[in-house]
Amino acid sequence: MAKNKKKIPINRVNKFFSDEDFNMEIGMGREYLEGDLNFTVVLYRVDRDKSLTDDIYAEASAEEVRYHTPVEISVLLNLEASEAKTYNPNGTMRFEDYGKLSLHIYVEQLQELEVDISYGDYIAYNDNEENIKYFTVVNDGKIYSDNEKTILGYKGFYRTILCVPADPDEFEAI
Numbered sequence: 001m002a003k004n005k006k007k008i009p010i011n012r013v014n015k016f017f018s019d020e021d022f023n024m025e026i027g028m029g030r031e032y033l034e035g036d037l038n039f040t041v042v043l044y045r046v047d048r049d050k051s052l053t054d055d056i057y058a059e060a061s062a063e064e065v066r067y068h069t070p071v072e073i074s075v076l077l078n079l080e081a082s083e084a085k086t087y088n089p090n091g092t093m094r095f096e097d098y099g100k101l102s103l104h105i106y107v108e109q110l111q112e113l114e115v116d117i118s119y120g121d122y123i124a125y126n127d128n129e130e131n132i133k134y135f136t137v138v139n140d141g142k143i144y145s146d147n148e149k150t151i152l153g154y155k156g157f158y159r160t161i162l163c164v165p166a167d168p169d170e171f172e173a174i
Contacts, residue, residue: 039076046121070124073115079099108157136166141160144156
């Protein structure tokens with residue numbers, strides 16, 4: 001199916017909210033997120049063209065995955081509470097891991113950086129000065145036209161990226 005290449009102006013709420021208003025709102029939001037909050041993570045994008053995959057399942061081992069240059073991005077971040085788990089029913093082998101990570105990112109920032117975030121990419125998050133935790137993208141938020149991610153239903157402007165902790169054997173930073 002070919003994508004529609006024609007630009008069609010969105011004018012469903014022009015009486016109360018125009019493209020100029022939309023751009024002003026985005027500008028103020030980005031100034032707050034990128035200037036005031038200045039909270040960043042590092043994106044490690046998997047290079048799907050250069051990664052070596054097997055012929056049967058098109059999967060790659062950790063050593064065969066190749067990455068694009070890491071990119072620092074400004075985000076609004078939410079780290080869920082950690083989870084305590086056990087390996088066996090009697091609870092003698094316990095471990096605790098980080099909770100899920102959700103990132104809110106302005107689409108305009110991704111366009112300016114000329115990057116995209118896809119399922120399977122990695123995110124590095126510094127939770128303190130001595131520790132970096134890596135997460136795997138499990139939902140890349142590419143559909144962002146729902147009411148929550150729009151202003152007055154006008155246009156989508158941010159993506160929510162959902163991540164889970166990466167297995168230490170799965171990814172090690174470049």
